[in-house]
Amino acid sequence: MFIVFLGAVVPRVSSAAPPAQEGLELKRFKASETTDAMYVLRATGCRKAGDTCQLELELSEGSGTKRKARLPDGMAHEIQQESQGAASSESWTSGEEERNVTTSVQPVRLEAGAWGLLVTQQGGFEHVHRRHRLYAVKDGGVTEAWNGDENFAGPEQSHVGPYPLAPGSPVEGFYREYAFLSADPESGEPDQWKLDAYRWDAADRKAVKELRRRPERYAAIIGSFKTAREAIAYRGGAQLDQFCASGFLVLESTPFKRLTPGLFIVTTIQAEKKAAEAALKKAYTCNPKVSGYVKAL
Structure with missing residues (x-):
């Protein structure tokens, strides 16, 4: 575990490379099996304590705003990085109590030769709420291809993750598992639980619901x-x-x-x-x- 002090690091590039980007590069994730394209997670817009960092995803190839996707929630200036256990997954957190925000990233293999990123941002103190996103490559840039936010209406729990669509296949789907803790002895209302599964439609470049090959529960x-x-x-x-x-x-x-x-x-x-x-x-x-x-x- 270590603390990243934003503003102290500026990426260095050679004269043949694209211009240096503002902010700090947090990590790179593979975007393609056939090229060297990488997703770059970067924190921008903050240089001192009290600033809020914006988190952006961009492709390592080329430059331009069309290649960027901004994550929903910003984070405090000092970002603490923690390993998620898996070699390809990472998590960053900053802030205290109600201002705490944690951003977690999970790669998902959408096609045999292409990866997407499942990103979860959660925040809060007594009632923690989560925003889920899938980011993918489209039209030469990074785009938000799916979202699965919680309702922010009460005690909720949800998480997302990849799962194999078929035995032996490199292609993965992803799921969102959700529970709303609403059981009340006075009203007689039960809790709610739901599992939604998705796969990547390569032709239309979008996530669609998977009804047959769902994760086991x-x-x-x-x-x-x-x-x-x-x-x-x-x-x-x-x-x-x-x-x-x-x-x-x-x-x-x-x-x-x-x-x-x-x-x-x-x-x-x-x-x-x-x-x-x-x-x-x-x-x-x-x-x-x-x-x-x-x-x-």
């Missing part, structure tokens, strides 16, 4: 009830003082084709079956009265 279910109020009450009782059912949602079963319709389930949804089984085991270890099963969605 597994539900660890610890209770099924006729009403949302019953499910909410059960979840509250299952948690005890140690929050044994922490992270479990109360969801209506009808939208899930593999579940019995007309019920309300207490569940946590995981990307892997082993993770769902581990969630069940953890809840049972915490509260032996809890039992359940895992179901593929």
Whole structure:
């Protein structure tokens, strides 16, 4: 972990290269398998404490404003970089409490020879909200090809990521997983959960919904009830003082084709079956009265 002091670094270029760009280059990501084109993430417009940096994406080839895409949220002057664990993914953060902004970047292979970037910006203190974007190369520049912002209407959680469209294929799709934590014992309203999947339409240069090859998800279910109020009450009782059912949602079963319709389930949804089984085991270890099963969605 280290702190980048913007304004202290100006990129140096040879006389044959394009003119130096304002601001600090944060990282380069591969844009093409057939050329040397790179996405360049750059912070511009700030030189001293108190300034707000604008984050921009541009192509490494050529120059001009048409090659740039500006990210929605700016960041404070001192940007702290943290590794995301994967070699190709990165995250930057700045600011404190309500003014905190974190920007994370995940490459996604949209075509056999072309990459896009999934970018998430999140901010806030008590209620963290997120903006998701897909950036791709179009007409010789960087363009925003998709967005999936949260509603900013309450306690929400969402994340995006790439996933393989077919076994052995280098081409990836991407997903947006979303939960709205709205379960209320008085109103009887359940939580909301949704998984949307997308792929890249190379002909039209746009993201389209993927309806067949969607990411796998597994539900660890610890209770099924006729009403949302019953499910909410059960979840509250299952948690005890140690929050044994922490992270479990109360969801209506009808939208899930593999579940019995007309019920309300207490569940946590995981990307892997082993993770769902581990969630069940953890809840049972915490509260032996809890039992359940895992179901593929």
